[in-house]
Amino acid sequence: MAEYRETPDATYDGFAEKKIVRQSLSDEQGYICAYCMGRIETDTCTIEHYIPQKHHQDSPYSEEEHKQQSLLYSNMCAVCDNKAEHCDKKRGNIPLEILNPHNPSCEELITYSLDGSILPAGREKEKVQKDIDTLGLDCNKLKKLRYGAWSDDIWKRFKQEYEEKDWSKELFLKYAEKYRNKKKTKKGLRFHVYCNFIAWYFDYYANNYKKR
Numbered sequence: 001m002a003e004y005r006e007t008p009d010a011t012y013d014g015f016a017e018k019k020i021v022r023q024s025l026s027d028e029q030g031y032i033c034a035y036c037m038g039r040i041e042t043d044t045c046t047i048e049h050y051i052p053q054k055h056h057q058d059s060p061y062s063e064e065e066h067k068q069q070s071l072l073y074s075n076m077c078a079v080c081d082n083k084a085e086h087c088d089k090k091r092g093n094i095p096l097e098i099l100n101p102h103n104p105s106c107e108e109l110i111t112y113s114l115d116g117s118i119l120p121a122g123r124e125k126e127k128v129q130k131d132i133d134t135l136g137l138d139c140n141k142l143k144k145l146r147y148g149a150w151s152d153d154i155w156k157r158f159k160q161e162y163e164e165k166d167w168s169k170e171l172f173l174k175y176a177e178k179y180r181n182k183k184k185t186k187k188g189l190r191f192h193v194y195c196n197f198i199a200w201y202f203d204y205y206a207n208n209y210k211k212r
């Protein structure tokens with residue numbers, strides 16, 4: 001890609017090796033969407049430009065900067081396919097204020113509630129909320145998917161594996177940590193879908209669960 005960038009009049013549309021980039025990005029991301037954490041696969045994911053390819057009237061960058069960024073790997077991430085309900089398809093070219101999946105501390109800017117809603121956290125809640133809205137991360141579809149991933153899958157299996165008498169703060173924390181990491185699967189190292197929400201739930205139970 002670096003080589004191609006140096007060719008005169010290089011444009012993202014003219015860049016032929018998008019499949020290699022999709023493979024590399026989805027692998028780095030553990031096969032989850034950079035915005036919603038839903039499952040992505042190399043063949044069906046899309047390459048998203050954090051600083052969009054096209055200039056938007058509210059953008060702090062010049063047309064030229066947008067053009068340069070369109071060929072930078074560090075400006076790209078892999079995102080899910082959907083019907084413009086959320087993520088890049090909902091966002092279009094609208095600039096994001098603060099939520100940047102390339103920034104590792106980005107996760108500290110969001111929190112959740114028990115029903116799968118996503119909420120801003122930290123000191124800049126207004127900016128975070130604006131980005132959540134821009135990306136549609138709190139839409140009903142994603143809320144249901146997040147909650148379902150927890151209640152119909154992870155929590156169900158947890159309850160099959162451990163009796164309530166064995167539940168402890170340590171066990172919940174261990175599971176929270178487990179879902180913050182990629183897991184070995186037949187298809188390589190992957191994050192669980194909506195892994196941060198699942199980790200949040202185990203953390204929440206570690207601090208709040210009252211045995212009956």
Ligand SMILES: [Zn+2]
Binds near residue numbers: 080086088
């Ligand atoms: Zn997504």
